[in-house]
Amino acid sequence: MVFFAFVLFALVILFKVVKTSLWEGEKWREQGGKNIKWIEIAGERGNIYDTHGNILATSLPYFDIYVDLVTSSDEDFNNNIGPLSEQLSKHFGKTADEWEVKLTAERQAGINKKKPGSRYYPLFKRVSKDQLDLLKSMPLFNLGQYKGGLMYERKNSREKPFKNLAYRTIGLDRKNAEKIGIEGAYDAFLSGQVEKRLMRRLPGNVWLPVMDPEVVNQKRGGDIITTLDMHIQDIAHNELLEVLTKYDADAGCVVIMEVATGAIKAISNLGRRADGDYSEVYNYAVGRNSEPGSTFKLMSAMALLESGHVELDDEVFVNGGKKKFYNLTMRDSENHGHTTMTFKEVFEQSSNVGMANAAFEAYGKKSQWKDFITELEKLGIHQMTGIQINGEKKPFIKDPESYNTQQHNAWSGTTVPWMAHGYELTMTPLQVLNFYNAVANEGKMMRPYLVKEIYEEGKCISKMQPQVLKEQIASPSTILKAKALLKGVAESGTAKRLKVKNTSFAGKTGTTRLNYWVQTGSKEYNASFAGYFPADNPKYSAIVVVYNPKGAYYGSQVAGPIFRNIVQRLSGLEVYALDTNEGDHVPVMRAHSGYKNDFKKVLEFVGVGYNESGRNRWGDVATKEDVLAIEDKKILKKTVPDVRGMGLRDAVYVLESLGLRVEHHGMGKVSKQTIRPGTPIKGQVVEIYLR
Structure with a gap:
């Protein structure tokens, strides 16, 4: 009898097993799949550093804390809830009584199955590792997950300790949008190892790892060492911000580069937000193409000098600062009254008419247009810099072949004189700077770069060496003449009021009329300055561009003071050891x-x-x-x-x-x-x- 009862019981169990696996298996597998699944989890992202080892971007862990208030025995809970509440009150606010009442009520609701979520009560969001360790040491929670009920999920937050400094260039690590800056360009190196982690779903659609998050050891991402120097970056950022605010400008940028190598030491991009404050909303230095204006006169001057069409002491007709080319009238910034100037004076005083006349005499005929573009391209102005981050725009130089066509931005009879002083072509601030840097570097054009080393697990796996884009942009004699022109601007030209104590610089002011084809209405300008310092043994080159300032707009008024202050402050960065034998006074x-x-x-x-x-x-x-x-x-x-x-x-x-x-x-x-x-x-x- 007992035997038959046992057999019957076994048959019932077998029937249920078969039924579950064959007929209801899909339903239960589907149900289990809703609550248990493998999720891809990326390992900790690597750090980005400046050239001195300061952290520019890092991943800081934080934890969401949950408590299973039902799992503890009555004895464990009752013995520990009082001391636990006191500790929570001491470190996280609210009174001990409030904590005890709340947690006890949640536990009781869970036991009575009136509130299933009490088994996974959300205690805190975004607590630090130190706070997590503190919670683990508290009464009840120190009994472990299955006796004390403490559970947590580790997450990472990408932080930038220097906040808005070089924010756009350092970049953004975004999940649902394109990564930008260094974060985007070097994502493959920065990303940690992706592994699958078994997760279970809790009430409230909360997913927690089955294993302790601290037990899973994933390979973290590599570290990036940049060329940026946050001391210099801070100077560039604050000098730019002060002037943008003063002149209510739309935006602006500053780039500072090491002459010999092309290493970018600082890059600041500030745009005005809807609330009126300035922040790094776009990388203007790399991504904004615009007509450079008078800073392009250096390229025009070198094309004329290199081709032998002009010498520095040649007389150039300036007609008092006003001349008509076909149906368009060109003016200098002031009616200076000069009939002629030397070519050197034309450059130093930034005469639009003088530079346009010199170029028109050399390349004004239709048969000569292509020669002008050829000479400019020999200088390398048509090349992109190849900077290591995405977003660089290609220079736009008009093609003489587009003359007499319906093509947008087609060549015309006035293109040569207008291009000669920086219109009818577009370049980014970084591309303009790279040309000036080449002049400072004795004609050698370098590739600007931001990343110099990549480390994995503490070992350097890649070291970037300075790269040459063009060995020689012009002959040594033309480079010498170009340097003389730029130095003359600083000493006796449009930048003579920007002199710096105890050091020297060379450069060119730039003022660009944005809507120059509009005869009525308000006028808009960009102000710029490009140059290098010290003048005779250059260490750094720099460019400043201020977009649409109000109240003043000349490069010497708006952008020039930023450049001057940067030169002044960088020249004072060197620290010299005090020789105590020289005297008793310590400054x-x-x-x-x-x-x-x-x-x-x-x-x-x-x-x-x-x-x-x-x-x-x-x-x-x-x-x-x-x-x-x-x-x-x-x-x-x-x-x-x-x-x-x-x-x-x-x-x-x-x-x-x-x-x-x-x-x-x-x-x-x-x-x-x-x-x-x-x-x-x-x-x-x-x-x-x-x-």
């Missing part, structure tokens, strides 16, 4: 502010005497009658303090402790703050700029 910069004890420790360590007054923790350091003095700095609880002269750490601590939110830009000491000291505190956001 100390004024306007240092910060935590008094820090200053005292440093000064005592180096053996420098000082006088201290006051009892405040915060102080100002200055020299008074050759004696170093540390004096109290007034910090009032209800008004915005003056943090200029402080380092970043001290400034952020002081401002945030008073209830202000802080956004910081740059490196060094605070040089500017956006809220005036003494302003009543109302929880504002204060921006501080460091130099």
Whole structure:
């Protein structure tokens, strides 16, 4: 009897197995597939660094925290909920009673099956690794996932410590859109190893890994070392931002390049957003084609010099600064009254009529048009730079073969004189700069580059060497003459008011009328300056372009001061060791502010005497009658303090402790703050700029 009962029971089980696998198998497999699946997870993305090892982009882990409030035994839960609530209150806000009531209620709802989500209660979003470790150590949670109920999902957030500095060039790692900048161009190297991870779905459509996220060891992506120097980048960014704001410009860019190698040391692109602030919304330096205006006169001058059509001391007809070519009238920026100028003076004073006349005399006839383009192309202006990131536009140079056609931008009888002073062709700021860099580099045109090394697992797998685009853009004699012209602009020409103390530069101002074919209505301009420094032994070349400034528009007024300030500040970056045998006086910069004890420790360590007054923790350091003095700095609880002269750490601590939110830009000491000291505190956001 027992035997037959056992056989019957076995047959029933067998029937259910067959039924489930054959008739209902697809249904249950489908159901299981909805709750368990393999998902591709990318490993940690590699870092991007500047040339000094400062992190420009990095992936920081964060964690979403969930708790299974039902899995713990009554004994474990009841013994630990009180201490756990106290710890949560201490570190994450709310009172201990609030935590205990909430978690107990959620647990009870789960036990009674009134709230299935209580088995996977979302505790916190986006907590740091330190916060996760803290949670793991708390009562109840320290019993492990199956007894304490703590679960988490690891995610990564791409962060840029320097925020808006070189933001567009460093690029964006976007999931649902094209990656841009270095992030996009080197995605294959930066991306971590993709692996499949088994995930299970929880109530609320939350997917968590079956295995502990920390157990899965994926190969992280490679690291990129760039040519960018964030000290120089900070200078370029802030000088550009100040002028854009002053002249309410639409946008602007600055590029600074190492003459000998083509390594880009800084590239700043700022455009005005809808809210009126400026940020890196587009890479103008690489991607915006426009008529260069007077900075192109260097190319025209070199074409004329190289072909033998003109010499520096040749007389050129300028007709008082006004001349008609066919049906179009050309004017200089002012009615100077000169009938003639030497070709050198034409360039230095940026005479549109003079440069146009010189080119028209040489290439004005139809049979000569092609020769003009040939000479320009010999200089290499038709080439793209081949910069390592995507988005570079190709230069547009008109083709004489398009004359008398219906083609858009066709050649005309006025093309030569207008092209000679920078119209009827387009180039990007980087392409213009690369030409000036070639002149500074004795005629050798380099390929601009941003990435110099790639590392995988701590080993260098690729090292980029400087590349030559064109060994010689012109003869050595023409290069010498071009340098003389550019130096003349700085010394006695349109840039003579931009002189820099203790160093020299050479370059060319540029002013471009955007809608020059429109006779009525408001006029729009671009202001630019391209050059290099020092003039006689160039180390860096740079270009500045400001798009549509208001109130002033000449290159010497708008872009030139940015270039000058960059030259001045870069020439002062070198730090020289002090020879203590030369004297007893130690030079100390004024306007240092910060935590008094820090200053005292440093000064005592180096053996420098000082006088201290006051009892405040915060102080100002200055020299008074050759004696170093540390004096109290007034910090009032209800008004915005003056943090200029402080380092970043001290400034952020002081401002945030008073209830202000802080956004910081740059490196060094605070040089500017956006809220005036003494302003009543109302929880504002204060921006501080460091130099």
